Structures are given as structure tokens and as C-alpha cells.
Amino acid sequence: MAQVMTSRNRRRNAVNNVMLTLTGVCAVLTVSTLFLILSYLVYNGGKSLNLDFFTKLPLSPGQEGGGMANAILGSAEIVLFASLLGLPVGFLAGVYLAEFSPKRLGFLIRYTADLLNGVPSIVIGIFAWTVVVRPMHQFSALAGGFALSLMLIPITARGTEQFLLEVPRTMREGALALGAPMWVTIATVVVPAARKGIMTSMILGVARISGETAPLLFTALGNQFWSAGLNQPTASLPVMIFTHATAPYEDWHRQAWAAGLVLLGLVLVANISARMIVSRGASLPR
Amino acid sequence: MATPAAVVRPTRTLRKPLISGDELAKAFTFFFAALIIVVTFALVWQLWIGSSPAKEKFGFRFLTSSLWNPVTDEYGALPFIYGTLLTSFLALLISVPLGVGAAIYLSELASPRLSNTLTFLVELLAAVPSVIFGLIAIFSLVPLMRDYIEPALQNAFGSTPLFSGPAFGVGYLTAGMILAVMTFPFIISVSREALMAVPREQREAALALGATKWESTWQIVLPFAKLGILGSVFLGLARALGETMAVTMVIGNDPAIHASLLAPGYTIAAVIANEFTEASGKMYSSALVELGLVLFALTMLINGVAQLMIVLTTKKGSAKA
Numbered sequence: 001m002a003q004v005m006t007s008r009n010r011r012r013n014a015v016n017n018v019m020l021t022l023t024g025v026c027a028v029l030t031v032s033t034l035f036l037i038l039s040y041l042v043y044n045g046g047k048s049l050n051l052d053f054f055t056k057l058p059l060s061p062g063q064e065g066g067g068m069a070n071a072i073l074g075s076a077e078i079v080l081f082a083s084l085l086g087l088p089v090g091f092l093a094g095v096y097l098a099e100f101s102p103k104r105l106g107f108l109i110r111y112t113a114d115l116l117n118g119v120p121s122i123v124i125g126i127f128a129w130t131v132v133v134r135p136m137h138q139f140s141a142l143a144g145g146f147a148l149s150l151m152l153i154p155i156t157a158r159g160t161e162q163f164l165l166e167v168p169r170t171m172r173e174g175a176l177a178l179g180a181p182m183w184v185t186i187a188t189v190v191v192p193a194a195r196k197g198i199m200t201s202m203i204l205g206v207a208r209i210s211g212e213t214a215p216l217l218f219t220a221l222g223n224q225f226w227s228a229g230l231n232q233p234t235a236s237l238p239v240m241i242f243t244h245a246t247a248p249y250e251d252w253h254r255q256a257w258a259a260g261l262v263l264l265g266l267v268l269v270a271n272i273s274a275r276m277i278v279s280r281g282a283s284l285p286r
Numbered sequence: 287m288a289t290p291a292a293v294v295r296p297t298r299t300l301r302k303p304l305i306s307g308d309e310l311a312k313a314f315t316f317f318f319a320a321l322i323i324v325v326t327f328a329l330v331w332q333l334w335i336g337s338s339p340a341k342e343k344f345g346f347r348f349l350t351s352s353l354w355n356p357v358t359d360e361y362g363a364l365p366f367i368y369g370t371l372l373t374s375f376l377a378l379l380i381s382v383p384l385g386v387g388a389a390i391y392l393s394e395l396a397s398p399r400l401s402n403t404l405t406f407l408v409e410l411l412a413a414v415p416s417v418i419f420g421l422i423a424i425f426s427l428v429p430l431m432r433d434y435i436e437p438a439l440q441n442a443f444g445s446t447p448l449f450s451g452p453a454f455g456v457g458y459l460t461a462g463m464i465l466a467v468m469t470f471p472f473i474i475s476v477s478r479e480a481l482m483a484v485p486r487e488q489r490e491a492a493l494a495l496g497a498t499k500w501e502s503t504w505q506i507v508l509p510f511a512k513l514g515i516l517g518s519v520f521l522g523l524a525r526a527l528g529e530t531m532a533v534t535m536v537i538g539n540d541p542a543i544h545a546s547l548l549a550p551g552y553t554i555a556a557v558i559a560n561e562f563t564e565a566s567g568k569m570y571s572s573a574l575v576e577l578g579l580v581l582f583a584l585t586m587l588i589n590g591v592a593q594l595m596i597v598l599t600t601k602k603g604s605a606k607a
Contacts, residue, residue, distance in 0.1 A: 016498035020395060026387030027396070030470055031404050034411045040422055089318050096315035109319050111593075116326045118589035119582060120528025122555045126562070126578045127329045130336055150329075153322060183311035204413075211415025214530040214555070218563045238417045238531075245421045246535060253425070260421045264414060271413045275406065 038264075045261025048254035053262070058224050058240075061249040068259055070226050071235040074141065077227075078220055078236055079210045081145030082152055086209075087202055089149075090156025094198075097157060098164035099186050110158070117154040124150050125215040133219055141227060141234035144220025148209040155208065159201020163194040200274045207270035211263060213238035237263045330582070337576035339569055348576060354541040354557075356565075361573035363580060365541045369458065369551040370581070373533060374526035376462025376547070377469055382519055384466070385473030389515075392474070393481035394503050405475060412471035420535035423464045428455040428536060431463075436548050447545040456538035459547040464532045469522035476521060476596065480514025481507060517595030524588040528581060530555040554581045 056067035093113070097106055128147035133139055167190050175185040191198070216222075220234045222243060227234040237259050244256035340348060344361060351362025388408075392401045432455030443449040484507050492502035508515070538550020539560060554577050565571040 012498055012501070016500040019500045019504070020391075023387045023391035023395065026384050027391040027404060030384060030388045030411075030474060031407050033467055034407050034414075037411075037414065037418070037422055040426060041418070044425070089321060092315045092318035093322055096312070096319040100312040100315060101319065109322055112323050112326050114593060115586060115589070116322060116329075118524055118528075118585060119329065120530065120555060120585055122528070122530040122558050123329075123333070123578045123582050126336070126558065126575055127332055129562070130332045130575075131328070150325060153325070157319070157322065181306065182308040184307070186311070207413065211413075211417070213415070213417040214559055217559055221563070238415060241417045241421055242531060242535070245424055256421055260418050264418050267413055267415060268410060271410055 041257070041261050041264055044257040048258040049261055050258075053255070053258045057226070058255065059251075060224075061247065061252060064251055066255070068235070068237065068240055068255060070223060071237045071240040071259065072262075074220070074223065074227055074234040075210065075236040075238070077141050077230065077234060078144045078148060078216070079206065081142065081230070082148035082209055083206055085145065086149035086152030086205075087156055090153040090205070091160050091198070091202075093153065093157040094160025094164065095186065095191070097161040099182070099190070110161075113154040113157050116150070117158070120214075121151065121212055122214040122217075125218055128215060128219045136231065138231060139219065139221035139233040140231045141220055142230050144216045144234065144236065147215035147219045148212060151209050151212065151215065152205050155205035156202055159205065160194075160198050163197030163201065164190060166197065167193045196277050200277045203270050203274040203277075207267050207274070210270075211238055211267050213242055217242075333575060333579040333582060337572055337579050339572040340576045343569065344573075348573070349580070352543055356561075356567070356570050359567060359569050361569070363554070363573075363577055365543050366552050366554040366557050366577060367580065368543050369461075369537065370527055370553040370555070370584070372458050372547075372551070373461040373465055373537070373553055374523055376459060377465030377526045378519065378523060380463065380466035381470040381473055381522060385470040385518075385522070386477055386515060388470070389474050389477035389481055390503060390508075392478045394499070394507065401478075405478060408471050408474050411467075412475070416468065416529060416531040417535075419464055419468055420532040423460065423532060423536045427460060427463065431455045431460050439548070448547050451544070451546040451549050453548055454538060454550055456536050457546075457548050457550045458537070458544075461533045461537045461551075461553070462547075464536055465526045465529060468529060468532060469526050472522045472525060473518045476518030477511070477515045480511040480518065480596075483514070484510045513595045513598050517592045517598075520588050520592030520595065524585045524592060527588065528555060528585045530559050534559045554578075 052065055053067040053069075054072065055069050056065070057070055058068060059066035093109070097110060097113075101109065124147050128143050128150070132143040132146050136143070171189055171193060172185055175189045176182070180188070216236050216239050220236055220239070222239045223233045223235040241256050241259045241263065244252040244259070247253075340361060344351070348361065348363055349367070350364060351360075352364040353360050353362045354365060355361075392404055396404065432453050436449075436453035436455070436459070439449045440453065488506050488510055489502050492506040493499070497505070533553050534556040537553055537556050539552055539556065540550040541552045541557065544551060558574050558577055558581075562571070562574050565574055
């Protein structure tokens with residue numbers, strides 16, 4: 001009897017050790033993917049990155065050198081336009097959700113925002129093409145920015161809402177008790193108290209849209225030269241990476257690596273600094 | 287009863303002509319919140335009317351035909367639906383065990399400090415733009431698959447149709463692997479939260495009865511967090527279905543149905559990305575918009591289920607607090 005028990009216990013212990021080790025292996029494997037990606041990108045991108053990348057225009061295939069200055073400026077234009085459109089709308093919608101919305105309507109808007117957030121980015125591109133590109137008969141930075149702003153609105157709205165709701169009730173009550181109307185309370189007490197969190201979700205949102213490619217493919221299109229204006233086809237870093245990486249030219253691949261390194265650097269710096277603002281490990285809206 | 291009403295009334299009439307700042311603020315912010323609903327409806331509406339020529343011409347056949355020929359203006363979505371579902375399924379096959387395993391480690395074994403740091407790193411992985419995954423896959427994963435992994439798979443299982451045919455490097459399996467890397471950050475971070483919401487007493491009770499750590503985790507903690515983990519899987523699935531750039535760069539762009547996982551294929555998102563700009567004819571672009579509609583419906587369905595499951599478990603978790 002005793003012998004049966006010990007052999008059974010030995011097996012249970014072995015299973016325990018093996019399975020627990022396996023979970024550790026899973027954790028190591030998943031986390032190391034990030035380092036694998038980073039080091040591969042830094043290695044290849046570092047070889048290809050130089051000052052020309054930031055100051056010169058792309059050259060036609062076969063010519064050595066050149067850069068992606070137009071794509072850097074184009075990305076900045078598109079993301080800036082998307083932020084000007086998306087951040088205020090998202091922020092104000094978030095204020096409504098957290099402070100004013102009646103229960104049922106609030107649920108409906110919240111649910112729709114999550115729905116919009118889950119729409120595949122390529123479908124957002126189709127929508128922006130139908131309502132901006134087709135009527136204008138022109139691919140443009142504006143259309144690209146519009147598409148990206150649609151992705152930014154739900155992220156900002158839900159982020160703003162979440163952090164406003166975390167402001168303690170007593171702070172509101174204090175202001176209200178001093179005779180301030182609701183809107184003064186919100187503008188001078190609640191929003192400033194949630195400032196850090198709201199900023200964080202905005203930075204994360206902008207970082208996310210600045211890496212998006214699919215919504216730009218048939219809205220901003222792309223351009224080998226400087227864009228002639230906001231209503232003209234405009235180059236952007238993500239689309240450049242796509243076209244250059246899939247083209248059969250050796251030198252274009254090098255440019256794609258350099259662009260990838262720059263883009264990922266920007267996105268990761270934004271993400272890390274945003275998460276440093278709020279305490280580490282705090283759950284953030286996805 | 288009459289007196290208080292009489293007292294209240296004058297103050298009301300006094301206030302009425304003025305619009306209070308609160309009402310104004312409420313109306314102002316409501317306008318922007320309502321914009322979210324308007325935009326979402328407009329999106330669905332545009333997809334619906336944009337695809338109506340294709341819907342009228344092909345009807346239900348659109349979903350069941352596997353012919354995609356822009357020259358003869360004949361469009362069927364089946365190869366793309368097949369490719370989308372197959373690559374997402376392959377992705378989950380890899381990322382669910384890996385992700386749930388890592389989540390168990392992070393919630394049950396790692397110290398809070400280590401757990402938070404590793405989760406932070408995993409969430410950074412979720413922030414990497416999809417075109418960068420594509421870029422890296424083209425130059426590292428594709429040659430690796432073509433020269434080593436796929437020949438090895440053929441040697442081992444070449445007799446089955448799943449691993450037959452030449453090794454191109456690009457195809458369903460490669461796309462599935464990239465999607466696995468892109469989905470496990472979601473699975474890990476949501477599953478970890480679900481696991482951490484399991485009350486401590488549940489674990490203690492199991493351990494006190496003599497269960498090993500693994501037995502308590504597998505038989506008590508996991509079932510308790512089942513719904514949240516399932517929610518995370520659906521969340522990952524929704525992302526995999528709609529994922530465009532990384533897949534477009536490694537799927538091989540072949541609008542046909544192949545049994546072999548090593549064969550090149552196509553997904554809904556990839557064909558829209560590749561062909562939308564050059565879709566000249568009315569029927570051609572309408573068919574692509576209908577593909578967009580199919581993709582939208584698919585992801586909305588999956589997302590809705592995921593959202594519901596996650597809400598249900600977080601409720602359960604907060605009930606114990």
C-alpha cells in the first residue's frame with residue numbers, strides 16, 4: 001500500500017515539475033520573441049540607416065542610396081491631421097461617457113465604440129476610400145488622416161472614460177459642495193486629476209495609428225516624391241516599408257529595414273514613456 | 287402636497303429661460319459621443335450599399351464559389367474565406383497553448399515584480415506595427431521555412447496531404463506562425479488578468495487537500511477562469527482574422543484552395559490590400575467591398591463573443607473583492 005502511494009506521489013510530483021517548467025518555457029519563449037524581433041531589426045536597420053535616410057528622397061530601383069525624407073514628413077502630416085481630428089472628438093466623447101451619459105445610452109455608445117475599435121483596419125480603409133477618396137477623385141493625406149482618426153476616436157474615448165471614472169467621488173463632491181456647477185467641476189477638478197491617464201491613452205493611441213499601414217494603402221496611397229499638398233497622394237513610413245520590402249530590389253530592402261527601425265523606435269519610445277507616466281503594471285485600455 | 291409643489295414651481299420657471307452650463311456641456315459632449323454611433327452606422331451602411339452590385343449579381347453564390355477572375359468579372363470569395371479561417375486557426379493552435387502556459391507562469395509562479403515586468407514586455411510586443419512583423423517575416427521566417435522547417439515537415443509527414451507539395455516558404459503555415467506571434471500578447475495579458483481574478487482561497491483549499499501546485503492550477507484555477515481565457519482566445523482570433531499587412535507579405539497571393547498547409551493561399555484582408563487600388567471595374571471593386579463586409583461581419587461576431595465573456599469574468603472577479 002505504502003509503495004503504491006509513493007510511486008503515485010512520485011508520478012504526481014513529476015507531472016507537477018514538468019508542467020510548471022513548461023509554463024516557464026512558454027513565458028521565456030513569448031518574451032524572447034520581442035528581443036528576437038528587436039535585435040534582428042536593430043542589426044539590419046542599423047546597417048542601412050544613415051543621415052541620407054532622413055534628408056533624401058527615394059531613388060528609382062537600381063540606383064544606390066537615397067532616403068525616405070518624404071515618407072517621414074508624410075507620416076507626420078497624416079498622423080498630425082488624424083490626431084487633430086480624433087483626439088478632441090475621442091476626448092469629449094469620453095467625458096460624456098464618464099460624466100453625463102444615462103445608463104442605457106452610455107452602454108450603447110460604449111458598445112459601439114468597442115465595435116468600432118474592433119473593425120479590421122483594412123475595412124476602415126475601404127470606408128475612408130468611399131467617403132473621402134471617391135468624392136474627391138483623389139488619393140490624399142487628408143483621406144489617410146481621416147481613416148486613422150476613425151481608429152483613434154474609440155481608443156481615446158474609452159481611455160478618457162476609464163481614467164475619469166477612476167477619479168475619487170469625494171473630489172467631485174468637494175467641488176460641488178463649494179457651489180461649482182457640474183461642468184466647472186469636470187473642467188477644473190476631474191479632468192486635471194485624470195490628466196496623466198488621459199495623456200497616456202492618447203499617446204498610446206497615436207503610437208498605434210502611426211504604425212498602421214492597411215488604412216493608408218488606398219487613402220494616402222504613396223508617393224516617390226514630396227507630396228504637393230494635403231489633398232495629394234502622400235508617402236508614409238509604413239506604406240513605404242510594405243512597398244520596399246515586397247519589391248525585388250536589394251537596395252530597396254535596405255531602405256525598408258532602415259524605415260522599420262525608425263518606425264519601431266518611435267512606436268516603442270512612445271509606448272514606454274506612456275507607460276512610465278502611469279505606474280508600471282497598471283492595466284491600460286487595449 | 288400642494289404646497290411643496292407650489293414652492294418648487296417658481297424656482298423652476300425662474301431657471302427655465304437660462305440654459306444652464308451643465309446642460310450645454312452635456313449637449314456639447316453628447317454631440318461627439320453620438321458621432322461614434324453615426325460613424326459606425328455610416329461604415330456599415332457604406333459597406334452594405336458599396337457591395338450591392340456584387341450582392342445582386344452573385345447572391346449567395348459569392349460565398350460558395352471559388353472562382354476569382356477579374357478578367358471575366360466572376361467573383362467568388364471561398365478561397366479567401368478558407369485562407370482567413372485556416373491561417374487564424376493555425377495561429378490559435380500555436381498561440382493558445384503558448385499564451386495560456388505563459389499566463390499561468392505569470393499569474394501563479396512568477397513574483398509580482400517579475401510578472402509585471404514580463405507582462406510589460408509582452409504588451410510591448412502587441413504595440414509592434416504589423417508591417418514590421420511582415421518585414422521581419424519576409425527576410426527571416428520565409429527563408430527559414432523554405433530551407434529547413436518545411437523540408438523537415440515533408441520528410442516526416444510528406445505522405446499526408448497536409449504537408450505535400452513544394453516548399454515555397456510563403457503560404458498558410460508561415461502566415462499562421464506570424465499570426466501566432468501577433469495574437470499571443472492579447473491571450474497572455476487577458477488570460478493573466480482572468481487567472482489573477484481567481485480568489486486566493488480556491489488555491490489554498492486545493493493545496494490544503496494535498497493537491498500539487500499543478501493539480502490546483504489545472505483542476506481548480508483554470509476552470510474558474512475558463513470564461514476569461516476563452517474570451518482572450520476569441521479576442522486573439524478577432525485580431526488574427528482582420529490582420530492585414532503581415533499576412534499579405536507572407537501568404538503567397540494565390541486565390542485557390544489547397545489542402546496542403548505549405549501551399550500559398552490568400553486571405554480576405556490580403557486580397558483587399560493588394561487589389562483594391564487597381565480594381566477598375568464597378569463589379570470588381572464592389573466584390574472587394576463585399577469581401578470587406580464579410581470580414582467585418584466575421585470579426586464583429588467574434589469580438590462580440592469575446593467582449594461578453596471578458597465582461598462576465600471580470601464581474602465574477604470583482605464580486606469576490
